Amino acid sequence: MAQKEFKLKWLLAGSLITNIGGTFIWPLTTIYVHEYLHMPLTVAGTVIFLNCMASLCGNTVGGYLFDHWKPVSTLLCGISIDIVAAGLLIFFHAWPMYPVLLTLMGLGGGMTFTSINGYATKVPGHAPSYAFNFLYFTSSLGVAGGTLVVGNVLAAGIDWVFVCATSIYLLFAIIVLTFYRGRSLRQGESETAVASTGKRGRIRPEVLTVLVVVFIIWVFYEQWDSNLSSYMLSLGLTVREYSSVWTINAVVILLVQPLVTRADDWLTRHLTLRLCTGLGLFAISFATLLFARSYLQFALAMVILSLGEVTAMPAMSTYINLFATTATRGRYQGLVQAGASAGRAVGPLMGAFIIEGLSYQVLFMLAVSGLVAALLLFAVVSQRGNRSQDAA
Numbered sequence: 606m607a608q609k610e611f612k613l614k615w616l617l618a619g620s621l622i623t624n625i626g627g628t629f630i631w632p633l634t635t636i637y638v639h640e641y642l643h644m645p646l647t648v649a650g651t652v653i654f655l656n657c658m659a660s661l662c663g664n665t666v667g668g669y670l671f672d673h674w675k676p677v678s679t680l681l682c683g684i685s686i687d688i689v690a691a692g693l694l695i696f697f698h699a700w701p702m703y704p705v706l707l708t709l710m711g712l713g714g715g716m717t718f719t720s721i722n723g724y725a726t727k728v729p730g731h732a733p734s735y736a737f738n739f740l741y742f743t744s745s746l747g748v749a750g751g752t753l754v755v756g757n758v759l760a761a762g763i764d765w766v767f768v769c770a771t772s773i774y775l776l777f778a779i780i781v782l783t784f785y786r787g788r789s790l791r792q793g794e795s796e797t798a799v800a801s802t803g804k805r806g807r808i809r810p811e812v813l814t815v816l817v818v819v820f821i822i823w824v825f826y827e828q829w830d831s832n833l834s835s836y837m838l839s840l841g842l843t844v845r846e847y848s849s850v851w852t853i854n855a856v857v858i859l860l861v862q863p864l865v866t867r868a869d870d871w872l873t874r875h876l877t878l879r880l881c882t883g884l885g886l887f888a889i890s891f892a893t894l895l896f897a898r899s900y901l902q903f904a905l906a907m908v909i910l911s912l913g914e915v916t917a918m919p920a921m922s923t924y925i926n927l928f929a930t931t932a933t934r935g936r937y938q939g940l941v942q943a944g945a946s947a948g949r950a951v952g953p954l955m956g957a958f959i960i961e962g963l964s965y966q967v968l969f970m971l972a973v974s975g976l977v978a979a980l981l982l983f984a985v986v987s988q989r990g991n992r993s994q995d996a997a
Contacts, residue, residue, distance in 0.1 A: 808940075
């Protein structure tokens with residue numbers, strides 16, 4: 606009996622559910638460690654760093670297992686780790702079990718997100734770029750929805766936050782067992798097939814360049830998550846106004862992403878231009894912060910940042926997939942996720958040191974310089990790669 610094909614809608618459902626579950630945990634880390642556990646902010650930053658480094662390990666391990674083991678088993682392994690960690694947090698969320706279990710969740714989450722991206726390269730009937738565009742839409746929708754709900758759940762007690770997170774991950778596990786297992790993937794690749802184990806070639810310069818670019822983007826993007834709140838408050842703006850810029854971020858992504866998906870064929874043919882445009886928008890957003898003093902100016906910077914995010918972020922996975930073989934798709938998507946995890950780990954601490962030692966203005970100037978340098982590096986390496994392919 607022929608296997609049923611794996612459906613894109615279940616991958617998108619998994620992305621949506623996973624991101625909702627994640628927003629019940631990571632946005633509260635600094636608040637919980639500092640306000641509930643009464644630890645210094647530096648300790649909260651260290652906890653986030655450990656979570657991101659564990660996620661990086663999960664990305665790497667998940668990518669390898671996705672290629673050399675079974676995709677669905679790799680995904681279930683990551684989800685199971687998240688279920689166990691979130692479930693234990695219901696009962697053991699005091700110090701030091703909280704950072705230990707949060708680090709464990711980072712490992713499971715890294716494996717899960719890498720597997721989801723790996724599946725995006727194998728969905729029958731859809732180009733990977735199309736799947737990545739929709740994945741970014743559902744991940745943004747999940748983050749926006751989870752963020753709106755988690756504050757109300759927290760008011761009922763921290764225990765309920767972890768109960769909700771555990772329930773959400775259990776729901777995803779049920780979906781995987783029901784709609785992922787036993788389904789055929791692109792080009793007749795079954796989820797039970799083991800990838801070939803031929804000699805591994807060297808990673809191309811274009812791939813290494815994209816990983817550097819992903820790292821740089823996330824180092825500076827994380828400033829919005831961490832240090833920009835203090836900066837806006839120091840200028841007399843409110844916590845509510847800071848929170849609302851993230852609502853703007855979600856609205857822009859949810860409005861623009863469908864348009865980007867409709868133009869997928871054209872954007873895929875002009876992938877280098879798409880990535881360079883996104884990097885340019887990131888740089889412009891931080892240049893805007895150099896002069897931002899009012900709420901409207903910060904809102905404008907966020908709109909520009911969000912447009913850069915929609916343009917560049919999904920394209921990173923699409924671009925790197927061009928250089929992957931059937932046997933290395935999971936590994937390459939794991940590398941992208943690892944670059945992002947490394948940037949999220951380094952960004953808040955690096956930004957804090959620059960702000961304390963120098964100033965916010967220096968941080969913004971470094972962001973502009975770093976992003977422009979990343980744009981030029983990618984443009985040069987990508988152009989050379991195109992020339993070498995034409996010559997071959």
